[in-house]
Amino acid sequence: MLRSCAALLRTPGAPRGRPGAPRRSFSSEKVVQKDCALPNPSWSKDLRLLFDQFMKKCEDGSWKRLPSYKQFFSKTFQGFQTLYLDPSLVKGEEHAQLFTRSFEDGLGFEYVMFYNDAEKRVLCFLQVGPHLQGAPGFVHGGAIATMMDSTTGTCACRAGGIAMTANLNINFKRPIPLCSVVVIDSQLDKVEGRKLFVSCNVRSVDEKTLHSEASALFIKLDPDKSLRKKR
Numbered sequence: 001m002l003r004s005c006a007a008l009l010r011t012p013g014a015p016r017g018r019p020g021a022p023r024r025s026f027s028s029e030k031v032v033q034k035d036c037a038l039p040n041p042s043w044s045k046d047l048r049l050l051f052d053q054f055m056k057k058c059e060d061g062s063w064k065r066l067p068s069y070k071q072f073f074s075k076t077f078q079g080f081q082t083l084y085l086d087p088s089l090v091k092g093e094e095h096a097q098l099f100t101r102s103f104e105d106g107l108g109f110e111y112v113m114f115y116n117d118a119e120k121r122v123l124c125f126l127q128v129g130p131h132l133q134g135a136p137g138f139v140h141g142g143a144i145a146t147m148m149d150s151t152t153g154t155c156a157c158r159a160g161g162i163a164m165t166a167n168l169n170i171n172f173k174r175p176i177p178l179c180s181v182v183v184i185d186s187q188l189d190k191v192e193g194r195k196l197f198v199s200c201n202v203r204s205v206d207e208k209t210l211h212s213e214a215s216a217l218f219i220k221l222d223p224d225k226s227l228r229k230k231r
């Protein structure tokens with residue numbers, strides 16, 4: 001796997017992403033709404049296997065694959081914008097992209113999430129690309145935190161409605177090798193009014209290594225309160 005990772009980095013200036021894909025021109029490009037939570041050629045065998053295994057589990061309806069795009073464009077997100085945002089504070093929206101989906105294929109976060117409604121649980125299968133390096137050879141802690149936030153956040157929003165992270169408490173236990181695949185397992189533990197308590201852990205695919213664990217608090221947004229800056 002590390003070999004394919006190195007191959008992605010070897011040719012500076014070479015077109016990246018899928019072969020034949022147009023080069024990015026930030027100012028004029030219209031972001032294509034492709035579902036990024038589907039296999040692409042950068043996915044390793046481990047990630048493909050986990051994907052295939054869980055697509056099978058989706059057949060009886062117990063698990064659901066969650067599609068993922070570079071931009072939010074669902075009705076839920078439009079609801080988020082209308083209810084909570086002051087339009088005068090929204091800047092650069094036409095260029096906005098979901099942080100975790102803003103890398104060329106294979107270089108950053110490659111992942112797919114599956115949701116189990118009965119268990120209020122989200123599993124994220126994540127391949128960490130070479131541009132997420134922190135300590136040499138290992139993934140940056142901020143990148144791990146990002147994906148723990150995204151996975152627990154997805155779990156909170158699926159289970160409880162639109163919510164934002166108020167607290168994320170992480171213990172980093174073992175570093176994650178760059179270009180490896182890990183499993184983030186999150187579940188809703190408790191609901192108290194608008195507070196959603198979600199925990200997660202990050203393990204290696206063989207489950208032998210516990211890389212990190214976290215607990216998070218999400219607050220369901222109150223439609224009577226705007227998210228604008230308090231003056």
Ligand SMILES: CCCCC/C=C\C/C=C\C/C=C\C/C=C\CCCC(=O)SCCNC(=O)CCNC(=O)[C@H](O)C(C)(C)COP(=O)(O)OP(=O)(O)OC[C@H]1O[C@@H](n2cnc3c(N)ncnc32)[C@H](O)[C@@H]1OP(=O)(O)O
Pocket residue numbers: 076077080149150153154157158162163164165166167193194195217219220221222225227
């Ligand atoms: C974020 C995405 C939302 C979009 C949703 C759209 C679609 C959904 C679909 C799928 C989901 C998809 C993806 C999820 C992906 C990514 C997740 C990323 C999430 C983030 O990356 S998000 C960015 C970082 N996040 C912030 O930028 C928040 C800044 N923050 C605030 O905007 C406010 O802080 C807010 C709104 C959180 C609460 O404000 P508020 O005014 O509504 O509530 P209030 O302060 O009254 O607190 C109510 C009760 O919570 C207690 N409480 C509050 N904070 C606490 C804390 N830290 N520790 C302990 N208790 C706390 C109080 O003590 C009180 O408790 P009590 O009721 O018992 O007195």
